[in-house]
Amino acid sequence: xxxxxxxxxxxxxxxxxxxxxxEGGGDIAAQGREYAQLRPVVEQIAQYKxxxxxxxxxxxMLDDPEMKALAEDELPALRARLPELDKAMQLALLPRDAADxxxxxxxxxxxxxxxxxxxxxxDLLRMYQxxxxxxxxxxxxxxLNESELGGVKEAVVHVKGEGVFAKLKYESGVHRVQRVPExxxxxxxxxxxxxVAVLPEAQDVxxxxxxxxLRIDTMRSSGxxxxxxxxxxxxxxxxxxxxxxxxTSSEKSQHRNRxxxxxxxxxxxxxxxxxxxxxxxxxxxxxxxxxxxxxxRIRTYNFPQGRMSDHRINLTLYKLDQIMQGDLSEVIDxxxxxxxxxxxxxxxx
Numbered sequence: 001x002x003x004x005x006x007x008x009x010x011x012x013x014x015x016x017x018x019x020x021x022x023e024g025g026g027d028i029a030a031q032g033r034e035y036a037q038l039r040p041v042v043e044q045i046a047q048y049k050x051x052x053x054x055x056x057x058x059x060x061m062l063d064d065p066e067m068k069a070l071a072e073d074e075l076p077a078l079r080a081r082l083p084e085l086d087k088a089m090q091l092a093l094l095p096r097d098a099a100d101x102x103x104x105x106x107x108x109x110x111x112x113x114x115x116x117x118x119x120x121x122x123d124l125l126r127m128y129q130x131x132x133x134x135x136x137x138x139x140x141x142x143x144l145n146e147s148e149l150g151g152v153k154e155a156v157v158h159v160k161g162e163g164v165f166a167k168l169k170y171e172s173g174v175h176r177v178q179r180v181p182e183x184x185x186x187x188x189x190x191x192x193x194x195x196v197a198v199l200p201e202a203q204d205v206x207x208x209x210x211x212x213x214l215r216i217d218t219m220r221s222s223g224x225x226x227x228x229x230x231x232x233x234x235x236x237x238x239x240x241x242x243x244x245x246x247x248t249s250s251e252k253s254q255h256r257n258r259x260x261x262x263x264x265x266x267x268x269x270x271x272x273x274x275x276x277x278x279x280x281x282x283x284x285x286x287x288x289x290x291x292x293x294x295x296x297r298i299r300t301y302n303f304p305q306g307r308m309s310d311h312r313i314n315l316t317l318y319k320l321d322q323i324m325q326g327d328l329s330e331v332i333d334x335x336x337x338x339x340x341x342x343x344x345x346x347x348x349x
Contacts, residue, residue: 007045007089014038033101041092048085054078094343099200099274100166105142105267106198108155111174113192116181118151120301121194123324124175125155128168130326137161142260143248149182156247156264158201165200170335172198173298180304189304193297201263202270209266215239216258236261240269313338 017035020026055078061071108125110117132139143156159168176193217237235250236257247264249257300309306320308331315334317323323331 007049010038010093011042011045014042037096041089044085044089044092048082048089051078051081051085055082090344091340094340097166097169100169101163102165103158103160103201104165104168104198105201105264106155106157106159106168106171106196108152108157109195110151110153111193111195113177113190115147115149115151116177116190117192117194118147118153119149119182120175120177120192121152121155122146122150123177124194124196125152125157127324127326127328128157128159128171131328132159132161132164132326134326135161135164135167137164142264143250158260158263160201165198167332167336168198169200170332170339171196171298173296176297176300178300178302178304197271199267199271200274202266207266207269207273209240209262209269213241215241238262238265240265243269243272245269310335 014035017031017038021028021031021035055075058071058075058078061067064071106128108121108128110121113120129139138158138160140158140160141155142158143154145153145155147153174193174195176191178189178191180187181190181192215238217239219235219237234257235248237246237248238258238261239246245265245268247261247268249260249264296312298310298312300311301307301320301324302309303320305318307316307318308320308323309316310331313334315331317330319327
């Protein structure tokens with residue numbers, strides 16, 4: 001059970017923010033973010049306290065002969081609600097990833113498997129696009145390098161919306177596919193893989209990039225197989241010299257390409273900093289779901305059996321067709337629930 005004095009402290013902080021925002025002054029943006037984060041917690045606290053108050057009133061009614069029967073009727077249901085509300089409140093109070101509310105950058109690349117891996121990478125790209133559209137998010141392809149067979153050699157996507165990273169961060173890792181490739185004439189099942197990296201969108205205040213650390217090159221854009229070559233040097237490649245990170249963008253506008261490439265570079269540098277902090281914190285304990293370890297095989301898509309298995313939480317669903325059409329909610333909800341359960345267990349330890 002969460003101590004009541006802690007709940008009162010949270011409520012007072014919420015009320016202070018509400019008053020400060022009404023008066024103006026101070027960092028309104030920061031106050032607004034904290035206010036928005038605390039609002040669902042305070043609403044949960046209000047429900048919890050209301051049930052405690054109702055229980056106290058019903059218990060007091062037990063001493064009144066005329067009200068005793070009514071109180072005895074109400075108390076079991078009220079007491080039964082407490083554990084459920086207490087757990088909901090503990091979940092609301094769990095430490096939040098500061099990046100959860102941000103948009104995200106998704107990077108998809110084929111792994112082992114040659115042409116089939118590139119085709120599967122393309123399937124994953126379309127899967128995430130459909131999921132994003134169903135969530136009402138914006139799905140902007142920043143860089144797309146296609147193979148001759150229509151697969152994806154590399155895709156970088158900017159997914160914009162509220163709480164994008166909170167849901168998509170669990171997708172980082174190696175995705176394995178088992179199916180008969182289109183290129184296979186013998187009907188044999190092959191296993192190939194693609195890697196997915198999900199990075200929280202970085203803000204200027206997160207990462208300070210020294211212009212002297214950058215090498216910016218312009219070049220001509222090209223599509224699959226060298227087609228659609230631009231007549232101007234519009235594509236931009238930015239190299240961050242200290243880390244060796246290279247990002248490119250091939251839109252038609254060179255100015256826009258610089259902006260896009262810098263956004264991706266910031267996201268990669270910000271992610272590297274977050275990963276460093278995470279590794280330091282988890283050095284003495286088992287890494288949790290959503291750690292972003294991209295060398296970990298997280299999921300298998302078995303097409304002959306219509307099965308998807310997430311190996312981190314031992315989840316198997318026989319609805320592969322729907323999942324590949326972007327129906328990822330059941331998978332992501334299960335991953336979020338497992339992560340929350342692990343955090344609760346850690347707090348109780």
